[in-house]
Amino acid sequence: MSNPQSQHFVLKASSPATSGVIAKVTTYLAGHGCYISELSQFDDQETGHFFMRAVCEITEGDHTIDSIEAGFGDVAESFDMKFSFHDSKQPVKTLIMVSQHDHCLDDLLYRHRKGELAIEITAIVSNHLDLRPMAEREGIRFIYLPVTKENKPQQEEELMKVIDETKTDLVVLARYMQILSNKLCASLRGRAINIHHSFLPGFKGARPYYQAFDRGVKLIGATAHYVTADLDEGPIIDQAVQRVDHTYGPKQLTATGRDTETVALAKAVQLHTQHRVFLDGNKTVIFS
Template structure:
């Protein structure tokens, strides 16, 4: 449905709840009775787990007696009636995103390009790296660069510093744009559901190091990239989106690496956009993505 441009302020309501009759009607009625215009709505009833996932985008009409704070306060009654886990936020407020990198620049470069073109409604709070290679690229864009070198001896301390930065900047989302470090279990738990990693293979195949070389050894005809939420299990997190590219026997391992860069940038950019638009719902080790 096309959004009425006369009402520029949009709000997004996301809901995760047990499947039950009347939820959609109850939520829609609540908004309609308070002078809200629903401009986008999507839901999925996952019968395998008995849960309903819903995303609604709405405007508050000019003649409404309600404002956003009133809507949030009053919605608790509906939430209690249907046992809803919910979040309502102003869609115009940019998400605060922190990017982590090592030496590879293609994913960072793509994110910065899309950010400047207005594809993402986000503010980049900082770029954190365990190497100095990409510092000139970041600071050229006027973005804060933070150098946190990592070794086996200081890994825990550096991750604690990272958490301090996340809290200091009030970061909503951490993006691992080819950050070539395995995070500790504690950091993964702290960032659960708000840290996205790009893995350069079509998971669950070819996990861990050098997946393109693994793919070459197996003679695959498709290579891919997977954007997923970070968990303590390496490359096992809930998958948000994936991208693939046809290849053939003529490409050696290093050539697969070059071809694969495009799949990585596409998958990561798509996952970041889906997340900040609140289209991704976590359910166990899977995601539900409402488009």
């Protein structure tokens, strides 16, 4: 039985695919007092990359997460491995960005309040003041950074200052209606999640749900993905779909869209903060 006082951690590792990786990693962990309660691995035969996630509990000796991580470098070096250790008891420092739509922020705050998301919200940043009362009601720092074409570079610099100052690990764009610069996307690679509607076919521009109504769509969807310089084309983390029919008017489609957006975004945040997601080029490997 697990000891609630013991240390638990998640090891994420990726390397070129080769034999002996699992054996060496598990032997090292076992030799340092670790009980491996969960182990997942995937070999991408198209790219030749290997991915592994291990959930561990330190059950023996005077080992700590830091000491185990420090000694793991020799194992990683022998396989040209990238790795990270994550204390399971430490919530992920998360900054949320919003504009005027409140449904995704409201859902994330509710799930956070109920303990469903392992996050510590460092701040809520917005280019509008509409959702300030929602942040203040939760006792969360609200930062107003209005964006114009002229001041966008300066405001993005201010945003990065906040991220660095708060030691934020994850940025969530909860219907933040501004396009991030290529420079900012590069700085936040693999640690910024966005949500957008996704229909079959796709509708871009204003009033997408009214466009969907005019075309008689039968599926309403949403996609949560990592932010890249290619708008809405980053590596996909999660998607939600709901069937609709001819009886749905534009307002009903919009309401259904809100639901799918909140579900997909919350799931993506959960997967990321549980350290289940690996970047694999423009795809993701997710151990769910």
